Amino acid sequence: MSQQDMFKKLIAHAKEYGFIFPSSDIYDGMGAVYDYGPYGVELKNNIRTYWWHFMTRLHENIVGIDSAIFMHPAVWKASGHTDAFNDPLIDNKDSKKRYRADQLIEEYIEKQEGKIDKEVKKAAKRFGDSFDKDMFLKTNPRVLKIKEKVDEVHQRYLKALDENNLGELRQIILDCEIADPISGTRNWTDVRQFNLMFSTQLGSVSEEANTIYLRPETAQGIFVNFLNVQKTARMKIPFGIAQTGKAFRNEIVARQFIFRMREFEQMEMQYFVKPGEELKWFEYWKEKRMQWHLSLVADQDKLRYHDHDKLAHYANAATDIEFEFPMGFREVEGIHSRTDFDLLRHQEFSGKKMQYYDPETGESYVPYVIETSIGLDRMFLLILSYAYREEKVPNAEGKPEDRVVLKIPPALAPVQAAILPLVKKDGLPEIAREIFDLLNLDVYCQYDEKDSIGRRYRRQDAIGTPYCITTDQQTLEDRTVTLRDRDSMEQIRVKIEELPGILKEKVSMRKLLQSFI
Ligand code: ATP
Secondary structure, three states, rough: OOHHHHHEEEEHHHHHHHHOEEEHHHOOOEEEEEEEOHHHHHHHHHHHHHHHHHHHHOOOOOEEEOOOOOOOOHHHHHHHHHOOEEEEEEEEEOOOOEEEEHHHHHHHHHHHHHHHHHHHHHHHHHHHHHHHHHHHHHOOOEEEEEHHHHHHHHHHHHHHHHHHOOHHHHHHHOOOOOOOOOOOOOOOOOOEEEOOEEEEEEEOOOOHHHEEEEEOOHHHHHHHOHHHHHHOOOOOOOOEEEEEEEEEEEOOOOOOOOOOOOOEEEEEEEEEEOOOHHHHHHHHHHHHHHHHHHHOOHHHHHHHEEEOOOOOOOEEEEEEEEEOOOOOOOEEEEEOOOOHHHHHHHHHOOOOOOEOOOOOOOOOOOOEEEEEEEEEEEEEEHHHHHEEEEEEEEEEOOOOOEEEEEOOHHHOOOOEEEEOOOOOOOOOHHHHHHHHHOOOOOOOOOEOOOOOOOHHHHHHHHOOOEEEEEEEEHHHHHHHEEEEEEOOOEEEEEHHHHHHHHHHHHHOOOHHHHHOO
């Protein structure tokens, strides 16, 4: 199955099983806006909680806030968003579709690099054990030609971005003969800048002065509260402020399901450090955040760093953590060393000092900032796409049967245990209910007595429930139940009284967090 087909199936599965619905579905949906269903909201809450506990409980010097979505318009002037939070857009005159010029060029470069990989694979097959990859890359004429072209385009592209040269971006698209994937033509308009912030009016009078914005990132709510938090929580540098919440961007090309949305949620942390120490902390957070991802993704090859080619004018280091989504490696989290840019700008625009007084040295300074910024929805897509499997498994009669299973890490699963009476009579539902009451306050449970046990197992597999607990005749005799493992499908018999302990060990977030201590 191609990755594209897999992605389509995942999207259909997410809808069918109550994870994600298109927003305003009965009106045929709305571009790049989605709603989370009953299982989606549980998974999303669990991811958020895991991030929050990792950041705040495992770091005594990180505290949280929850700032408002609306902020004073001067905030966005100071941060640079009003003037420069733009994407370069280009339209194809035939398909009337709109694209991001930078993405068209980046995709072109990616495609060319893919051609090199293909050449390598072909040669490796041809030469077998004697294949020397480094030598091949250095000497093969076809590879060298592609590389030369890619390097040239790359250099031109970086320069054009640096100089904000929109004409040159268009010229690169023309020179590389990049065609619209829909119309197949190269009939492009000029490249224009497009501001991504949504605006609205405050109060009842529509005047320019009342224009406010929906925040495009949560970070600024942290910066403007820097001193409030530092003073009230008596924080000493280095310290961090964490926040999760909605952000809004009028994305030009909002495709690929919940990967790029117009309304999404971010989980951000700003870490305030002494000037000169920022690169040490940048490395620290790069490492820490990767560890967090690896605690959820066992396959290390699916994650990688991608250092930024072009640093934003305020940053002195930046990297992305990328995950191999069905559409290829893409950013899931950014780690940025933002220098003192934001605090200095707010100091300038507000006229209020944004300095930290160091009681040990007696000096005052504007701290430098390391930021970790991850999209909650993108992390949700990561978990879902990594978890989705189609398998052939034996059914109750030992015959092969298809199952779709979500192998979600147990601590994040929307439902953590399903309680299932084998049949709906003979006292089995009653004892199953008793087990439900015993467990449900610690472990999120679902009780289900409808349909055959095989169908109920399939249903729980499809929503990623890690454990099914089944009551049967023997339960009435000796108070034992079967405990079925989602991934191995093995069943063991355990005593009802042992269930709380066993499940706590298997599904609690504590276990995940403890692995970092
Ligand atoms: P991209 O290059 O994908 O547009 P970005 O570099 O603009 O992302 P940041 O501004 O660094 O993203 O935002 C931090 C994180 O917020 C990203 O790593 C991503 O996980 C998430 N994010 C950003 N834009 C969106 C969006 N439109 N939809 C969903 N998540 C998003």
